Amino acid sequence: MEFTSAHRLDDGVLEREFTLGEIPGTLWTPQTPGSSPAPLILMAHNNGLPKSDARLKGRARYCAAAGYAVASIDAAGCGDRPRSAADDRARAEMRRAVQAGEPVDDIFESVVGPLVAKAAPDWLTTLDALLALPELGEPGGPGGPAELGVPVGYSGWTALGIRLAATEPRIKAAGLFAGGFVPRAQRDEARQVTIPLLLLLQWDDEGNPRDRALDLFDAFGSEEKTLHANLGGHTGTPWFEAEDGTRFFDRHLKPAGAADSTI
């Protein structure tokens, strides 16, 4: 992992670009190191948006300012990474079909299924490299006791989050963002996800049918899962959900989480 730029934001967050082989990424770290390493959030987005997108950066910076190390990458086939002309055509066709209200299951499967399968290894490679950084590893640096390892959360792209949460035990909590429409493999894998979840749903999401999001929420194997639904379309998630997401991670990734009780 090679850092290629670094600058300090107004709120003290350190924003660094990095490359890891072919993977370009950004790491945000909070200003004030605590007595233990900041928990790490893997913040992923698909949907053709690059990791440099202003809204994604806004979410990452907010989360870092709240005391988290936050990493975002353009995984294989995502963001600014090279895509074949055939991939571009398939994505354009999928968007057209969604907008026209046509059935999109088959084309969605052909586009997003392989995208998740190719993106997941890049994220795991990145996770390995991040946890090997002295400032993100165990207290005292590499070689510290494993039970003091940095807590890891996942935030963003639902289908990839399911894949990672179902297969990677270092991920302890996941916030899944405005997507109920996932490939078949992830619909099956949802039952194997058992970590605490916060699933965001936009009630009138033009690309993610409401019923599928509700079915997906029902399918997760987690004992603690929360659904937040808000009015509006895919990009209409209100700002307070960023605050709620941080509080969700606070409960599960920071030592002094709230007690497990009911109102």
Added chain:
Amino acid sequence: MEFTSAHRLDDGVLEREFTLGEIPGTLWTPQTPGSSPAPLILMAHNNGLPKSDARLKGRARYCAAAGYAVASIDAAGCGDRPRSAADDRARAEMRRAVQAGEPVDDIFESVVGPLVAKAAPDWLTTLDALLALPELGEPGGPGGPAELGVPVGYSGWTALGIRLAATEPRIKAAGLFAGGFVPRAQRDEARQVTIPLLLLLQWDDEGNPRDRALDLFDAFGSEEKTLHANLGGHTGTPWFEAEDGTRFFDRHLKPAGAADSTI
């Protein structure tokens, strides 16, 4: 309104019992008065629970410690207020039918429809009396400019909240608690509710079918409405929802609410 007892809790909240005609109530007020009056939350519960129930008091005290005046009453037919033997039999029959998984629409309608209709006037009488208290009225006491009136929210029993929110313009935001099963009149009135809403849903609520809660959420006329769903039965709402509820009221009832923007 006559206060019959007062004591100061550990967190500085003042808890006072009152009577208002036949209506018994409790008022919690925060320790530190701000430059403007604390917003007022009407906290209602039905379901046979008296206002002295420990869980209800816990929610009220939490909310008061967060800077709100909170009032709870036993409205007509609710809590410890007298009920006829026929009312008691009908409630017992409703509980039996719910537990047996039998259709309950007709008996629910006959029990809860009149209960809402009778409870609402008691709450409005209480609201008038509370806003006439010097410590809860306009800054500077009665006669201050109306536009500086204390902001009022509602929290709790869903069916009553719909009735009050649809008919009482002083109520500016409502948190509705774990109830999608409401009388027919309130199903219709939901469309007339236009204030910001937070609707809590327990995903496996034995007495409130999930589909009805989702239909109810869809029906509300509000432009800002948020659904929070959590796993578990009717009494399993996790504690962090009390925190989320307070933050919802902070956005809508306190002057420095969050900006209206998206992530």
